[in-house]
Amino acid sequence: MTTGPLIVQSDKTLLLEVDHPDAGACRRAIAPFAELERAPEHIHTYRLTPLGLWNARAAGFDAEHVVDALITYSRYPVPHSLLVDVAETMSRYGRLQLVAHPTHGLVLHAVEVAVLTEVLRSKRMAGLVGERIDEVSVAVHPSQRGHLKQVLVKLGWPAEDLAGYVDGEAHAIGLVTDTWALRPYQEEAVEGFWHGGSGVVVLPCGAGKTIVGAAAMARAEATTLILVTNTVSARQWRDELLRRTTLTEDEIGEYSGARKEIRPVTIATYQVLTTRRKGVYTHLDLLDARDWGLILYDEVHLLPAPIFRMTADLQARRRLGLTATLVREDGREDEVFSLIGPKRYDAPWKDIEAQGYIAPADCVEVRLDLPQGERMVYASAEPEEKYRLAASAPGKVRVVEQLVAAHPHDQVLVIGQYIDQLEELSGHLEAPLITGATTVKQRQELFEEFRTGRIRVLVVSKVANFSIDLPEAAVAIQVSGTFGSRQEEAQRLGRIMRPKKDGRTAHFYTVVARDTVDADFAAHRQRFLAEQGYAYRIMDAGTSPGQPG
Incomplete structure (x- = not known):
């Protein structure tokens, strides 16, 4: 009998034994078509879904590839009915x-x-x-x-x-590669997108998604509308395009709450596009303002619902979605699939790490007990209050202070959800705080001071989850988050994934209150990263970070 790491069940669940010597190879083989559902310490549960199989089919994997991966790594004979179902489901795409x-x-x-x-x-x-x-x-x-x-x-x-796309208004865009070159996986990503015409490229945070976007623009040589999460991100895109392409400042416009510029390349925020006045989307004219040849969606997993409706009207334009994870907590992955396009390229995080393009990361869950008084308050609280109470446990302040002290030579991000908790941490750590109330100018100044090392510790709310480039951040300490959001977990780890000049490992800590919904949500949040091969060590509060709990 074979001794593979995978148990394939007729209900389309796949059980992967994490400690098996072939677990890593198996995980990479099934990643293109299976979604991770649960990731406790020893057995990870994946599921086969129609959307996952169709995405794999659109990306060039056929049923034979899927069947071969299942049979190769399965410990027991794979149920024949499941193999038939895989083949029939995948054959539906393209008929x-x-x-x-x-x-x-x-x-x-x-x-x-x-x-x-x-x-x-x-x-x-x-x-x-x-x-x-x-x-x-x-x-x-x-x-x-x-x-x-x-x-x-x-x-x-x-x-x-297969209906093709309008070319849109031509506009000369070239890459300036005298001091750099596209990495092999970036070339493959652009090729996969261009061959497919529209779709999504999935790359780890820090792996250069903006450069993939710039290369796609150079391939299209057409007017381009770039949709981004916020104004800070818009300005980072502009700076990167000025550095990497032949575009000049006069050719790039910003369409945000602060500015309303329409240029051959226009960078707009999701927020301004979805702004309504008296029930009307007042900025929709932007979509028709030029004969766009390419639409780029940064952080496509965050697309607001109204953008889906707008995207339905842009089907004649080439569309490229960029993201670190296609996971959507609202379950609208099928909308991304049908309206932006299927997944055209997906690079596993560990593969990019092995090539030296992102930093290795040590993920640690630090667990603390609630004191008896807080435990009773939590136990008697209404369900909707329980997470806030557990996530904002006062004891987390002391744990964060200890973790910051344990990394005296590293630049540290402290990330959380609740402003009062972050204000308290900012005071204790004597560190600046960035929230939604911080002006764009102040944010940019503080991020720049952090990049240059003048600030060592920075406390940030969820405004820093996305598209913030902080290359030297080496430690992230997460104290609270958006409930069980897997994509937020991935984005937060991504803040510290840029490779360090000295090659050192990044450290990602999540501080969790034991025996509460805080711990339940933490387990859910970790699923996507477990799928990418990151294991969370468990450590008791008070234990030295270098020691296992």
Whole structure:
């Protein structure tokens, strides 16, 4: 009998024995198509889902690849019914195709008539398609291209979009590579996106997603709209484009709360696009302000719901989503799949680390007990208050002070959710605090002082979760977060993943109150990083950080 690390079950769950010598190779083999659900110490549970299998199919993995990975690493014979189901699920992708027709414009074409007949019987298809052209083709109004793809995913027949894209307004953009070169995985990411036409590139924080975006712009040589999470991020994008490309300051506009510039390359914040006045999105004209040839979505996993609706109208434009994780806590991954595009490239974090492009990281969960008085207050609290009480436990201040003291020569980020907790930590540590109330100018000044080493410890709220470039940050201490958010956990670890000049390891601490929902949420948050191969050591508060708990 084989002794592989994987147990494949007929209910589509995969159990991976973490301590098995082949666990790492197995995890890498199943990562393109399986999603991690639970990650306790010894056995990790993955699940096969239609969306995961369709993403793998769109990225170039066929059913034979999936079946081979399951059989190779499975400890027991893989259930035949599951192998059949994998093959049938993956074969659904592409049996419907959106294509350009010389006389009918946009057409939904079926490889077999029965599939088209089935979907056309659905009430959800009402108003999305026009006249039947022949038994395997039906006309589609171009304005319904995105909505149709959304519905077809819900119906279990994801369409392959082969209808092509308008070139948009041409604009010369080149890369300036006299002092640097695209890394091999960045070239592969751009190639995967360009070959597919639209879609998502998944790369670890610190692996150069902005450079992938710049290279895609150079490939398109067209006007580009870049959508980002906040104004600080917008200005980092602008600085990076000025450094890496032939673009000049006059060619790059910022469209944010502070400025309303429309240039050949325009960087807009999600917030300004989703601003409503009297129920109307007042800045939607930006989408039609130019004949855009490329739309870039930074941190695509954070797309606000209104942007999905806007993206449905942009299907004739090339679209590139950039993210460190496709995980969405609202379950709208299928919207990203249908409206931005499928995953075109995904580089495992540990592979990029092995190449030396991101820092190795030591992840530690520091557990403390609530004193008896706080324990009673927590026990008698309403459910909606429990997390705040546990996450803001006063004892965390002392733990953070000890962790900061244990890293006297490192630059440290202290990250949390609750402003009063962060204000207390800022006072105890005598460190500056950045929150949503901090002006963009103040934020930029404090981040610059941190980058140059004039500030060693910085306390930040969730405004620093995303798109903040702090290369020398080597330690992050997380005291509270957005409940069980896996993508937030990944982003926070990403703040310290830039490779250090001396090659040292980064340290990521999560301070957790034992036997509370704080601990439950922490376990949920860690799932994505466990999927990438990061193991959390458990340490008791008061133990030296260099020792196991």
